[in-house]
Amino acid sequence: MLEINNLHVKLEDEDKVILRGVDLKIGAGEVHAIMGPNGSGKSTLSYVLSGRDGYEVTEGSATLEGQELLEMEPEERAAAGLFLAFQYPVEIPGVGNMTFLRTALNAQRKTRGEEELSAGDFLKLVRAKAKTLKIDAEMLKRPVNVGFSGGEKKRNEILQMAMLEPKMCILDETDSGLDVDAMKLVADGVNALRDAGRSFLVITHYQRLLDHIKPDVVHIMAAGRIIKSGGPELALEVENNGYADLLAEVAQ
Amino acid sequence: MNLPKAKQDALTARLAGLSFDARGWLGAARSEALARLGAMGLPGKRDEYWRYTDPTSLTTPEAPPAAAFDAGDETPVFDGIDRVKLVFTDGVFDADASDDLTLAGVEIERLAEAGAADIHWAQGLYGALEARGQTPVQRPLAALASAFASDGVLIRVTGRAAKPVSLIYRHVSETSDAILHHCVKLEPGAELTLLENGPAAARFTKVLEVEVGTGARFHHIRAQGRDHARRAATHVFARIGAGALFKSFTLTANGRLTRNDAVLELVGDDAVAHVAGASMGDGDFHHDDTVFITHEGERCESRQVFKKVLKNGAVGVFQGKILVKPGAQKTDGYQISQSLLLDGDSQFLAKPELEIYADDVKCSHGSTSGAIDDTALYYLRSRGVPLRQAQSLLVLAFLAEAIGEIEDEAIAEDIRSRLEGWLHRHAH
Numbered sequence: 182m183l184e185i186n187n188l189h190v191k192l193e194d195e196d197k198v199i200l201r202g203v204d205l206k207i208g209a210g211e212v213h214a215i216m217g218p219n220g221s222g223k224s225t226l227s228y229v230l231s232g233r234d235g236y237e238v239t240e241g242s243a244t245l246e247g248q249e250l251l252e253m254e255p256e257e258r259a260a261a262g263l264f265l266a267f268q269y270p271v272e273i274p275g276v277g278n279m280t281f282l283r284t285a286l287n288a289q290r291k292t293r294g295e296e297e298l299s300a301g302d303f304l305k306l307v308r309a310k311a312k313t314l315k316i317d318a319e320m321l322k323r324p325v326n327v328g329f330s331g332g333e334k335k336r337n338e339i340l341q342m343a344m345l346e347p348k349m350c351i352l353d354e355t356d357s358g359l360d361v362d363a364m365k366l367v368a369d370g371v372n373a374l375r376d377a378g379r380s381f382l383v384i385t386h387y388q389r390l391l392d393h394i395k396p397d398v399v400h401i402m403a404a405g406r407i408i409k410s411g412g413p414e415l416a417l418e419v420e421n422n423g424y425a426d427l428l429a430e431v432a433q
Numbered sequence: 434m435n436l437p438k439a440k441q442d443a444l445t446a447r448l449a450g451l452s453f454d455a456r457g458w459l460g461a462a463r464s465e466a467l468a469r470l471g472a473m474g475l476p477g478k479r480d481e482y483w484r485y486t487d488p489t490s491l492t493t494p495e496a497p498p499a500a501a502f503d504a505g506d507e508t509p510v511f512d513g514i515d516r517v518k519l520v521f522t523d524g525v526f527d528a529d530a531s532d533d534l535t536l537a538g539v540e541i542e543r544l545a546e547a548g549a550a551d552i553h554w555a556q557g558l559y560g561a562l563e564a565r566g567q568t569p570v571q572r573p574l575a576a577l578a579s580a581f582a583s584d585g586v587l588i589r590v591t592g593r594a595a596k597p598v599s600l601i602y603r604h605v606s607e608t609s610d611a612i613l614h615h616c617v618k619l620e621p622g623a624e625l626t627l628l629e630n631g632p633a634a635a636r637f638t639k640v641l642e643v644e645v646g647t648g649a650r651f652h653h654i655r656a657q658g659r660d661h662a663r664r665a666a667t668h669v670f671a672r673i674g675a676g677a678l679f680k681s682f683t684l685t686a687n688g689r690l691t692r693n694d695a696v697l698e699l700v701g702d703d704a705v706a707h708v709a710g711a712s713m714g715d716g717d718f719h720h721d722d723t724v725f726i727t728h729e730g731e732r733c734e735s736r737q738v739f740k741k742v743l744k745n746g747a748v749g750v751f752q753g754k755i756l757v758k759p760g761a762q763k764t765d766g767y768q769i770s771q772s773l774l775l776d777g778d779s780q781f782l783a784k785p786e787l788e789i790y791a792d793d794v795k796c797s798h799g800s801t802s803g804a805i806d807d808t809a810l811y812y813l814r815s816r817g818v819p820l821r822q823a824q825s826l827l828v829l830a831f832l833a834e835a836i837g838e839i840e841d842e843a844i845a846e847d848i849r850s851r852l853e854g855w856l857h858r859h860a861h
């Protein structure tokens with residue numbers, strides 16, 4: 182599904198290198214988790230994959246189902262099936278949540294040569310999905326993320342994901358800021374989407390989320406590199422011992 | 434007091450080609466306006482409220498030629514709205530294209546026919562609000578319109594108008610120089626929506642005087658036409674009585690030069706005045722909103738919401754003042770003027786002013802100028818919204834507060850579709 186080879190990234194405006202050779206391969210239907218200390222480059226990786234400005238790829242490649250991701254515009258990546266649930270979802274005053282969702286969904290369908298969804302069908306779909314995520318109709322009417330609580334913003338990200346049905350879902354700390362019940366809701370939302378044709382990359386600091394969304398592989402990222410990969414037990418190790426041992430291990 | 438020679442010469446030259454009609458009660462009002470104009474002279478570049486906008490092309494004897502524009506790729510503005518239409522072509526009333534001027538609760542007279550008739554209610558109104566509006570800031574082009582208007586409408590509203598009155602201004606001749614003057618009087622408790630649309634002429638000078646009686650409600654929505662080369666100097670003077678409401682919204686897309694003055698006086702207690710504008714310019718576009726709101730009554734509310742979208746060297750100007758007179762306690766005044774600069778060439782000049790002589794008031798004003806928010810743009814694109822469409826969504830979001838001042842949802846939707854059309858046509 183997603184294949185990242187030796188990815189090196191620096192900031193466009195500064196001589197600051199953030200990613201120093203990331204290698205990652207996620208097969209179809211797999212769930213991978215990335216953990217790692219603050220500032221290790223996890224969000225940067227997700228931004229570079231989704232096409233945010235301000236970063237320069239100096240080496241390496243990334244492909245989604247064989248298509249070169251890094252050459253595409255952000256909207257093309259989305260239409261190709263990539264989705265990023267933001268660590269900090271963006272507030273857009275003046276743009277209604279419904280308008281936003283419908284425009285996005287129909288734009289993707291159009292790009293893929295599918296028919297646009299009628300207003301009625303769209304409404305039915307969004308209401309059903311919102312209900313399972315306990316997002317009330319009032320929230321859907323408001324401008325995108327404006328005045329949403331931290332947890333509401335995260336649930337809104339998952340709602341977008343559920344509506345857009347991407348193939349490759351990257352979740353950047355979707356669990357932070359969520360209460361226990363909301364985390365369960367979000368995890369259920371993710372699990373409902375799991376299938377053989379869809380993959381997930383879950384960035385998190387906490388093992389707790391991974392109790393709900395069971396990963397196939399756990400990676401540890403530090404200083405712009407994946408320093409160790411393993412099974413779910415790796416997340417437990419981090420939870421219990423922190424990163425010190427792992428970092429020391431690599432330093433040897 | 435004599436005018437300086439240059440000002441006197443410019444005025445004489447401008448008036449040489451205009452015919453003055455001194456007949457009847459209207460003639461008397463026109464004579465007073467002419468005297469006001471004679472004392473002021475035409476606006477000059479050094480006048481305090483003309484520093485950002487060069488008035489020369491608005492004051493030359495001949496209108497600078499402007500080709501008529503064919504907006505046939507869109508349905509006419511307000512097409513779907515049921516209304517009573519009055520059509521003026523290059524400033525001349527077109528009876529064939531207009532509806533029958535009957536509307537329950539509303540009296541509609543043409544200015545060109547009013548001079549000979551005895552229209553008692555208009556006699557104290559014509560030119561009166563314009564005259565009041567000459568202090569403390571002079572507005573000579575308004576006095577010019579009062580003195581020389583070739584036509585206009587006089588509307589008296591005694592009840593709740595069943596549908597809007599719609600003034601349609603067609604522009605055909607490349608050299609037309611239209612001068613119109615309208616008066617609207619809303620009796621206590623009356624209600625009217627006035628629509629205006631179209632460029633009117635190569636050059637358009639206009640006054641609209643509105644007397645909003647106690648508890649009356651007046652809605653004004655206009656679209657100034659898509660002509661690129663036209664010029665316009667328009668004025669709204671309103672006096673708003675106790676518990677009354679005045680709301681005015683203007684859409685300006687294109688136009689070489691537009692100056693829209695709004696002079697609003699909240700004279701009764703608990704009155705409300707909102708004035709808003711959305712303007713969009715690409716290239717040779719200069720748009721100036723100059724607003725003066727006076728709070729006299731207690732507990733009155735005023736809002737000024739002006740948004741400008743500018744690209745390719747377009748220029749936006751906003752001069753807005755709130756004057757709170759002694760005794761106008763509990764005034765709630767709000768003013769926002771913002772521009773969205775779609776490139777580095779465009780310019781926004783803003784001059785917000787507050788002058789407050791009462792101690793228990795709440796007044797706020799803000800002015801910003803900025804580009805499209807990159808982060809929001811990226812967020813939209815990351816969800817699959819193509820660049821152009823994402824930009825368009827954000828521009829409409831920027832304009833939303835101004836459009837939100839239109840209460841009628843069907844009219845607001847019509848205006849919104851014009852903005853979308855413009856953005857679509859002007860997406861690089």
Ligand SMILES: Nc1ncnc2c1ncn2[C@@H]1O[C@H](COP(=O)(O)OP(=O)(O)OP(=O)(O)O)[C@@H](O)[C@H]1O
Pocket residue numbers: 192199217218219220221222223224225226235268
């Ligand atoms: N636009 C930027 N300008 C300056 N520094 C940046 C920028 N983007 C990222 N960085 C820096 O790059 C490093 C990696 O940041 P990134 O946000 O990717 O970390 P992270 O692993 O997601 O951290 P966290 O766990 O705290 O979310 C940090 O040192 C950060 O300050």
Ligand SMILES: [Mg+2]
Pocket residue numbers: 223224225268353354
């Ligand atoms: Mg991060």
